[in-house]
Amino acid sequence: MTYTDRHGRPLLRMTYDFTINDRRLTAHITPVAEEIARGMGGREVNVAERKGSYDSMPYQTTHNTGGTIMGTDPQTSVCNRYCQSWDLHNLFVAGAGLFPQNAGYNPTGTVAALAYWSVAAIIDQYMADPGPLVQA
Numbered sequence: 001m002t003y004t005d006r007h008g009r010p011l012l013r014m015t016y017d018f019t020i021n022d023r024r025l026t027a028h029i030t031p032v033a034e035e036i037a038r039g040m041g042g043r044e045v046n047v048a049e050r051k052g053s054y055d056s057m058p059y060q061t062t063h064n065t066g067g068t069i070m071g072t073d074p075q076t077s078v079c080n081r082y083c084q085s086w087d088l089h090n091l092f093v094a095g096a097g098l099f100p101q102n103a104g105y106n107p108t109g110t111v112a113a114l115a116y117w118s119v120a121a122i123i124d125q126y127m128a129d130p131g132p133l134v135q136a
Helices: 020-039 108-126
Strands: none
């Protein structure tokens, strides 16, 4: 099924699930993490294996990143430095999807800063001359 907006234009659809590499990494690191936790003398060590498909419910506070990576080359990134899609110049992306990986800290401040940076570029540059803000 193709979902459309009120003008009949197709809507963007993005799906995600764990890759085989995600599953292999988890299968490898879980016993290692368990051994470390037991070695530290924890009173209780609970190990939960990752099974099934991705479910956003247990991951609501994990600061998932990636998917619309920002970079300098359209061959290796989705967005330019202004968070503008390389492929669709009128699409600007905001969120932690711009990061290639999680820095290990809450990304909210950086996400907000990038959103302000992008909006400033839209207002100051894009609106006057719509098109790519960075030439590939």
